[in-house]
Amino acid sequence: MSMSAPAHAPPLEELTHRLRRRERRVTAPRQAILEFLRRQTHPASRKEIFSALPRGVGDLATVYRSVQLLESMGMVQRFDFGDGVARYRLLAEGEDGHRHHLICRQCRTVVEVRECFAADLERQIARRNGYRAVSHRLEFFGLCPQCQGAEP
């Protein structure tokens, strides 16, 4: 795996700064987690994050706690791809994290989908049912080109 981060990835200092601003400590495990996340182009599971940590840095429980902190701070976004494993992706500052995915049912390859059209409908549905603060979760599932014609 390449060490370089995607062009749009926030610098590590900006990330740690966000922690400090909220009076959270910048520890070795947290830095390693953030460093790993900023190199990813797809959401990663907490086990994947843990396995990618430098030897001796971090524990699975610490990864769980750190990711939870990051989520509560709005620094990462959680995704459920329906396989019982939560995945997370780093969010740029101020980014609302609205994004969907196309997931291969067989090999779990993930493609980002930028479109979202549910905003109107969301408002409509909220009003009709008297709900407030309505958001939505939308994921697509299919067979990727590689897996077509080669089913299990």
Added chain:
Amino acid sequence: MSMSAPAHAPPLEELTHRLRRRERRVTAPRQAILEFLRRQTHPASRKEIFSALPRGVGDLATVYRSVQLLESMGMVQRFDFGDGVARYRLLAEGEDGHRHHLICRQCRTVVEVRECFAADLERQIARRNGYRAVSHRLEFFGLCPQCQGAEP
């Protein structure tokens, strides 16, 4: 809770017939599960199904196996509301089960949402990425009228 089933619920005989047609046995636990499911208007968890079974009929493991069978036969549809608990709803014969939900983030009240607009987009996304057999999962989350103004 009322014993009567929603008007659209398939008769129990039709359901058991679908089992027999596929050489599956019609056992007491399976009948009880189907009877329970046909009375529901919202997706139910397997634990809920189990608790609703008559005393002495069925075991939690049996519920899990039966529901899995029903799902593989396309007789029930699975939903993930993001709380780590799978929920299931009976499907009428031939029904594709396409339906979405509006779930209260706090009390987990569920409202069915019939609209779906994603069909075009689904096709578009499939074509653009070379995926086949694309489906989607869409759920809405919000605060229901009762829970507004009374947050935890």
Added chain:
DNA sequence: CCCGCAACTGCAAACCATTTGCAGCTCGGC
């Protein structure tokens, strides 16, 4: 109506993702 047996059930143990209790370590303000 009874037989045979594969399908199915009940129970307990295993699994896996996630959470938690706790004692010791460390970041960062003083």
Added chain:
DNA sequence: GCCGAGCTGCAAATGGTTTGCAGTTGCGGG
């Protein structure tokens, strides 16, 4: 450099789901 709250590491608990296995039962054939 010192101190204390915030963190970490480890291990054990939790909760949903799955599985192994021995005993039971639905149901087609006799």
